[in-house]
Amino acid sequence: MNDEAIAILGGTGDQGLGLALRFAKAGRPVVIGSRKEARAIAAADEVRKAVEGADVVGLENAEATAQAPVVILSVPFEHTASTVKGIRDALAPGQILVSMGVPLATAIGDGPVRTVGVWQGSCAELVASLAPNDVATVSAFQNVAAHRLQDLPHPVECDVLVSGPKEPRQRVMALCELVPGLRAIDGGPLANARIVEEITALLIGLNARYKVPEGLGWRLTGLPD
Amino acid sequence: MNDEAIAILGGTGDQGLGLALRFAKAGRPVVIGSRKEARAIAAADEVRKAVEGADVVGLENAEATAQAPVVILSVPFEHTASTVKGIRDALAPGQILVSMGVPLATAIGDGPVRTVGVWQGSCAELVASLAPNDVATVSAFQNVAAHRLQDLPHPVECDVLVSGPKEPRQRVMALCELVPGLRAIDGGPLANARIVEEITALLIGLNARYKVPEGLGWRLTGLPD
Numbered sequence: 001m002n003d004e005a006i007a008i009l010g011g012t013g014d015q016g017l018g019l020a021l022r023f024a025k026a027g028r029p030v031v032i033g034s035r036k037e038a039r040a041i042a043a044a045d046e047v048r049k050a051v052e053g054a055d056v057v058g059l060e061n062a063e064a065t066a067q068a069p070v071v072i073l074s075v076p077f078e079h080t081a082s083t084v085k086g087i088r089d090a091l092a093p094g095q096i097l098v099s100m101g102v103p104l105a106t107a108i109g110d111g112p113v114r115t116v117g118v119w120q121g122s123c124a125e126l127v128a129s130l131a132p133n134d135v136a137t138v139s140a141f142q143n144v145a146a147h148r149l150q151d152l153p154h155p156v157e158c159d160v161l162v163s164g165p166k167e168p169r170q171r172v173m174a175l176c177e178l179v180p181g182l183r184a185i186d187g188g189p190l191a192n193a194r195i196v197e198e199i200t201a202l203l204i205g206l207n208a209r210y211k212v213p214e215g216l217g218w219r220l221t222g223l224p225d
Numbered sequence: 226m227n228d229e230a231i232a233i234l235g236g237t238g239d240q241g242l243g244l245a246l247r248f249a250k251a252g253r254p255v256v257i258g259s260r261k262e263a264r265a266i267a268a269a270d271e272v273r274k275a276v277e278g279a280d281v282v283g284l285e286n287a288e289a290t291a292q293a294p295v296v297i298l299s300v301p302f303e304h305t306a307s308t309v310k311g312i313r314d315a316l317a318p319g320q321i322l323v324s325m326g327v328p329l330a331t332a333i334g335d336g337p338v339r340t341v342g343v344w345q346g347s348c349a350e351l352v353a354s355l356a357p358n359d360v361a362t363v364s365a366f367q368n369v370a371a372h373r374l375q376d377l378p379h380p381v382e383c384d385v386l387v388s389g390p391k392e393p394r395q396r397v398m399a400l401c402e403l404v405p406g407l408r409a410i411d412g413g414p415l416a417n418a419r420i421v422e423e424i425t426a427l428l429i430g431l432n433a434r435y436k437v438p439e440g441l442g443w444r445l446t447g448l449p450d
Contacts, residue, residue: 113413148447157446161427188338188430195423202386202420203445205413210448217446220428221382222373222437 002029006175007068009033009061009075009083012043015100016074018149019141019179020047024054025152026178031057033064033071035083040064050152065090070175072098072141077123078107084130093134096168099124099193100141102200113205115198124163124193138164138172139193142200144182145207145215155181158217161196163187185220227254231400232293234258234286234300234308237268240325241299243374244366244404245272249279250377251403256282258289258296260308265289275377290315295400297323297366302348303332309355318359321393324349324418325366327425338430340423349388349418363389363397364418367425369407370432370440380406383442386421388412410445 006023010016011032024030024047032047034040040058047056057067065071065087075083080101091097101123105114120126124139131137140162148156160176162169162184173184187196203216210216231248235241236257249255249272257272259265265283272281282292290296290312300308305326316322326348330339345351349364356362365387373381385401387394387409398409412421428441435441 114416145447185431186434187427188434191339192427192430195420195427198420198423202412202417205417206410206445209411209413212447212449214447216448218443219446220431221442221444222370222439223435223441224437 001067001069003069005029005031005068007031007033007064007071009064009071009073009087011074012039013074013076014146015144015149016072017043017046018146019072019074020056021050021152022149022179024051024056028178029055031059031064031067033059033061035061062087062090066092069094070096070098070171072100073127074100076107077101077103080123080126081130084127088130088132091132091135095135096171097127097131097135097137098141098172099127099137099139101127102142102197104201113201113208115201121191122193122197124190124197128190136165136168137190138162138168139187139190139196140172140176142197143203143218145217147214148217149179151214156217157181157219159183159185159219161185161187161192163192163196164190183219226292226294228294230254230256230293232256232258232289232296234289234296234298234312236299237264238299238301239371240366240369240374241297242268242271243371244297244299245281246275246377247374247404249276249281253403254280256284256289256292258284258286260286287312287315291317294319295321295323295396297325298352299325301332302326302328305348305351306355309352313355313357316357316360320360321396322352322356322360322362323366323397324352324362324364326352327367327422329426338426338433340426346416347418347422349415349422353415361390361393362415363387363393364412364415364421365397365401367422368428368443370442372439373442374404376439381442382406382444384408384410384444386410386412386417388417388421389415408444
């Protein structure tokens with residue numbers, strides 16, 4: 001396992017691919033995971049085309065999981081539980097799972113401007129409930145628009161609330177800073193993901209209302225430098 | 226009833242008083258409401274001391290309600306239902322009730338960084354469920370820090386998500402613009418208050434974590450001019 005590597009499961013989707021592009025551009029080795037290896041390989045090719053010298057591979061999810069200390073889950077909410085169950089045996093003590101999922105109501109055929117309730121409180125807490133006890137779950141990146149991530153020439157003007165256990169949280173906060181424009185905010189305990197996830201549904205509604213297909217972001221005001 | 230007047234029930238509290246100061250400073254007649262008239266009068270005196278020429282009176286809640294086309298509810302969450310029930314008969318068709326309450330868990334003796342679930346979905350929807358049918362409920366101002374509102378020499382750097390029925394929503398959005406720094410955002414249907422209210426609990430946690438007693442705010446990024 002390469003200590004610098006970042007695995008992104010569902011790295012074939014819009015937001016996951018966007019993160020893969022940004023981390024590759026920042027010079028980090030990227031491992032794209034997918035349920036189907038062929039799709040992961042195709043996404044890796046895409047990153048290589050967009051980022052000169054990108055160190056990126058595509059693997060099936062469980063194989064990708066074993067390649068990096070930090071594993072980002074970027075799968076549709078309805079595939080979250082099955083994905084975590086599928087990589088459970090591939091996870092090793094000390095690895096960090098990053099939940100960027102949002103329980104959008106699209107999971108039940110309703111629209112993306114609303115959410116469904118999650119028994120555990122949030123997608124991130126669902127992930128934590130299914131992950132091995134010696135693997136920390138951290139919540140991050142939910143409010144970052146896919147289009148802005150993929151638009152490599154421009155910074156992504158957005159704050160990223162990172163919540164979860166302290167030390168893993170700080171490691172994920174450092175990852176945010178690899179992406180120009182992103183600012184990591186200490187979001188405290190994992191349960192705060194309940195609020196951060198909901199903000200995504202609010203932003204999706206605002207994107208439509210204000211006709212911003214590239215996607216809005218948000219920043220805190222009044223923070224000391 | 227003065228068409229320009231704004232009533233603020235719970236205008237004796239930190240956030241309500243802050244709004245009263247700002248609207249008075251913007252030259253609007255302000256009616257402060259409280260359960261106890263004497264407290265409302267004292268708060269009105271305070272506004273008059275801080276804002277030269279302020280047109281402000283203090284009245285008992287139901288009396289205050291009858292004085293303005295827009296009635297802002299700025300009471301602790303646990304007093305929301307009783308306050309709305311208490312002013313129900315004083316409300317006239319076409320008036321607008323503005324909910325700025327947040328179901329902070331302080332209502333049940335827990336902390337302000339968490340919320341309690343509201344059957345109707347949010348404090349704003351609770352208000353709407355209790356208000357007469359011919360009175361529109363609009364959600365706004367939840368995320369604006371009391372201290373920043375009261376700090377009259379400085380603008381309040383915060384976006385205000387305003388949600389509710391279209392025409393009343395637009396009227397409340399116009400009120401936001403009376404306060405330097407506040408930017409009104411079209412927050413769509415009232416149910417979006419569920420998310421906006423939660424953001425307050427997140428901000429209260431961040432205020433403590435980042436040691437910003439004055440209170441953080443937030444702004445959308447990527448919005449067209």
